[in-house]
Amino acid sequence: MTDTTRTGRARRRAAATKTAPAGQRSRRGKRLSLIIPMHNEAPVLDALFERLDATVGGLKLALEIICIDDGSRDDTLERLRLRAATDARIRAISLSRNFGKEAALTAGLEAATGQMIVPLDADLQDPPELIAEFVTLWEQGYDVVYGVRSDRSSDTPLKRTTADLFYRLFNSVSDYPIPASTGDFRLMDRCVVEALNRLPERNRFMKGLFAWVGFKQVGVAYVRPARLAGETAWGYRKLFRFAVDGVTAFTTVPLRIWTLVGIGAAIAALITGVGLIVRVLIVGRDVPGYASLMVALLFGFALQMIALGVMGEYIGRMYQEVKGRPTYLVKDRIGFDA
Incomplete structure (x- = not known):
């Protein structure tokens, strides 16, 4: 057992026992589907499958491991x-090109056949040791058990700051808030995955969709380790685009904000116009102001x-x-006829 799974385990189980929903499940005869999107992950494959064998293999569950080569x-x-x-146990889906993690994750969700489905990263920043606790909480009646990153010291200060700002912004404008510091790492019951697979949109922001579908959810805190090998493909430019996709996919508040800005600008223009007319009537002429006029025009143009x-x-x-x-195109499917 690693430090990641020990940290706060007793506290989390006690909290789960107090708040667990009615209804118990049994893992007997059930299948666990692991969904692992991959893009240039060859250096970590050996370590990944070794960890999976050491941790998930002892859960007394039928297992399928669906790897999506993106x-x-x-x-x-x-x-x-x-x-x-x-x-x-290993099945692979090869996409025709790089469609992005959201599309690869969608392909895995649509291919999964288990009663419990767990997406996780190939770089082992999502510790497989936590899946056992996910399954225990699923047995207590939760439909979604998601990981909460209690410690992100492995990320750069800039990434931690921007991630925190994103969650604050998203949750302030969206009707379906995302639990802070969560990713795609979670266990979902079959009914949740079937609901996700029915959603028709192609611009898929999965974190928002996980929140939108609802169901009984609970979080489990864990320490997010550093990437095992290689470098992440998520640069700041890509992360910014991802954040914009998330906000625009789940709220129209940005459009409404500009309606309010337009109303405010119209009121300001009306007040300024009345003031100029009164000034001309009292003083007799207005004071020339080329610089202030240009500033006002440029500011209005920028808005x-x-x-x-x-x-x-x-x-x-x-x-x-x-x-x-x-959302994606499949080039090859490996192991699905076994």
Whole structure:
């Protein structure tokens, strides 16, 4: 047992016992589906499967491990093919190109057949040792058991700050708040996955969808370790785009904000106009002010451009949805006939 799973275990179990919903489940005869999106993850595969064998193998559950190769440029797919040839639990889906983690995760959810489904990262930042506790809470009646990153010291200070700002912003404007410091690492009951698979949108912000579907949910705190090997593909530019997708997918508040800005600007313009008229009537002439006029014009122009940009984000997403293209395309499926 690692320090990650020991930390706060007794406290979390005590809290879960007090608040557990009515209804007990049994793991007997059930299947656990692990969904692991992969993009250039060849350096970590050996360590990943060793950890899975050491931790998940003893849960007394039938197991399937669905690996989604999301357009890897290294030999990730070839290594998965070799493992699947000798291990019937391993199945692989090869996408035709890199569609992104949200699309790869969607492919895994649609392919999973277990009564319990757990998405996790291949880089072992989502510790497999925690899955045993997830299953225990599932048996107590929870439909979703999600991991909460209580310690993100493995991330850079900038990433921790920007992540905190995102969660604060999203939860302040969305009707379906996301628990802070959560990712995709969670256990979901079959009914939750079936609900997710019925959602038709193609711009999929999975963290928001997990919150939107509801069901009985509980969090489990854990310490997020550093990435085992390689480098993350999530640069700040990609993370910013991901955050914009999340906000625009679950709220129209940015559009309403610009309506209020427009009303405020109109009121300010009306007050300024009345003031100028009164000044001309009293003083007889207005004081020339080329600089102030240009500042006002440029400021108004900037506001218009920002407003158009916000509207463009929403229109662009409507355009993507109307085209009706599939979320992903599959090039090959390995091990699904076994």
